[in-house]
Amino acid sequence: MDQKRLLLAISISLAILVVFQVGIDRFLPHPPPRPAISAPAAGSTAAAPQIAPGTNAAPGQAVGATAPGTPLQAAPKLNIDAPAVAGSISLVGAKFDNLTLRYYHETISKTSPQVQLLSDGTGQKPYFVQFGWSAAPGQNIAVPGPATLWTASAGTLTQDHPVTLSWNNGAGLVFQQIISIDDKYMFTVRQAVVNNTGAAVTLFPWSRIERDYLPPEPGTYIMHKGPLGVFKGTLKELNYETVKNDGKRAGGTAYTETSDGGWIGITGKYWLTALIPPQTASLTAAARYIASPSAPDDGAYQVDFMAATPQSIAAGATGESQTHLFAGAKIVKLLDSYSTQYNIPSFDKAIDFGWFYFLTKPIFFALDGLNNILGNFGLAIIAFTFFAKLVLSPLAFISYSSMGKMKLVTPKVTAIRERLKDDPTKQQAEIMALYKAEKINPAAGCLPMLVQIPIFFSLYKVIFVTIEMRHAPFYGWIHDLSAVDPTNIFNLFGLIPFDPSTISPFLHLGILPIIMGGTMYLQQRLNPAPPDPVQAKMFQFMPLIFTFMLARFPAGLVIYWTTNNILTVIQQWLIMRWASKRSLQMART
Secondary structure, three states: OHHHHHHHHHHHHHHHHHHHHOOHHHHOOOOOOOOOOOOOOOOOEOOOOOOOOOOOOOOOOOOOOOOOOOOHHHOOEEEEEOOOEEEEEEOEOOEEEEEEEEEEEOOOOOOOOEEEEEEOOOOOOOEEEEEEEEEOOOOOOEOOOOOOEOEEOOOEEOOOOOEEEEEEOOOOEEEEEEEEEOOOOEEEEEEEEEEOOOOOEEEEEEEEEEEOOOOOOOOOOOOOOEEEEEEOOEEEEOOHHHHHHHHHHOOOEEEEEEEEOOEEEEEOOOEEEEEEOOOOOEEEEEEEEEEEOOEEEEEEEEEEEEEOOOEEEOOOOEEEEEEEEEEEEOOHHHHHHHHHHHOOOOHHHHOOOOOOHHHHHHHHHHHHHHHHHHOOHHHHHHHHHHHHHHHOHHHHHHHHHHHHHHHHHHHHHHHHHHHOOOOHHHHHHHHHHHHHHOOOOHHHHHHHHHHHHHHHHHHHHHHHHOHHHOOOOOOOOOOOOOOOOOOOHHHOOOOOOOOHHHOOOOOOOOHHHHHHHHHHHHHHHHOOOOOOHHHHHHHHHHHHHHHHHHOOOOHHHHHHHHHHHHHHHHHHHHHHHHHHHHHHHHHHO
């Protein structure tokens, strides 16, 4: 009964994961992307600092990508040419609105387009980052806005050559952005204001990330995607739907938090755009939904930082504010190194390692280390399964020894059931007395499975969310361990030019899941058959059910499960054979 309940629970858990993974997002309504909305003219006077950064109006009003009447293609650009990224910064509004990741392609084909993270909206999908200043209440100061035309000190930003953007407001203030980039994905933006007005000015520095569309990534319920950040040492995750609903109810601002340091950003499955201020600075973070005036359900998502207190810049002095911008791939070791280098709290939690973080991240490092040794993540998964089996072998010994004893007493249990079939209470009592006399613990068989459940889910998380596993090949027909087995028995493994999964996602059954089902069947044959005919019938269908369930899981996970089954069969056969011989010897003596 315990084993039945356990397998039923695992089946339900796997079914839930399958339903979510095969694309529950496709059944959820998503608003179409909206075109860019024109912004106020450059040099306009900023309002109070509680406004959405970069705007000159109340929260809830969207900001366009360029100045009014300026075509996107015509906006002057500062080129970005760095080892890991390429793209440009629009000098209209000083927007980071074009960024391509050199090392990553959209598909496993190296000839496919490189992944584009930030976009200026030419494809109706604006996604950009912007830095600026807002004037304190009561101060009539012209500050740079979304339509401001900046001047660049050079034509190209490289790792070795930072670039300064400048704008003079014509009233004695010179605004500057000194931008640099490292060899990976970290920009440093030092904002400066040179005060030549002859009087002190008070300004609030801010930074923001705006995404004007919903990404088409699957897996909303398996992983987090959307706004997130760490404030006061605590991770805060907000999905797009929450930001939209709460923002519409609260006039645009869905979430706000004042914190010393921390970070805020927008994340996807593999990519992250995040703002990291100095960790000693007091800032107010916010997540907002900026509704379009003509279509409230067709708006933009924004996260931003603003100084909690303004900077007072004396006459003849220069005010400064520095922010780091991460825009790139969520490489585990890279996030850890940035976390150490810039003292960023919990930066690795931008990767959704899930509830079993304490287990998932060590499993990742184990697989990554084995991959460095073996040169293949598939082999690393197999080696990891061997080590896991070795660690869990004491539990397996207890479990399979108990199974061996139960197999020996199965005829006695069957006889008791037949003799007392009309008295279930007495029947159960005599069976338990038999187990006690033979020193058998029926629940012992569940021990290895109970321990494997968190390992299974943690390994699933590692394969599903870490970019290191993305497009990682194995051998033969498996070119991507993070994707399902591409073969399908229902089209005779490609001989018939038809994809049955277009009819139903469950009409996809590859070679690996079939092998896994066969190993599960062999494993089942070694277990003692349940005395209850109903249970026995259900257990016969388990290999088939699990075969179809795991057919929708990443190939790397199926490799783990198959290897685990093979090792379990060998281990179980050896231990149960030893236990049976030992029980017979003890019975003779």
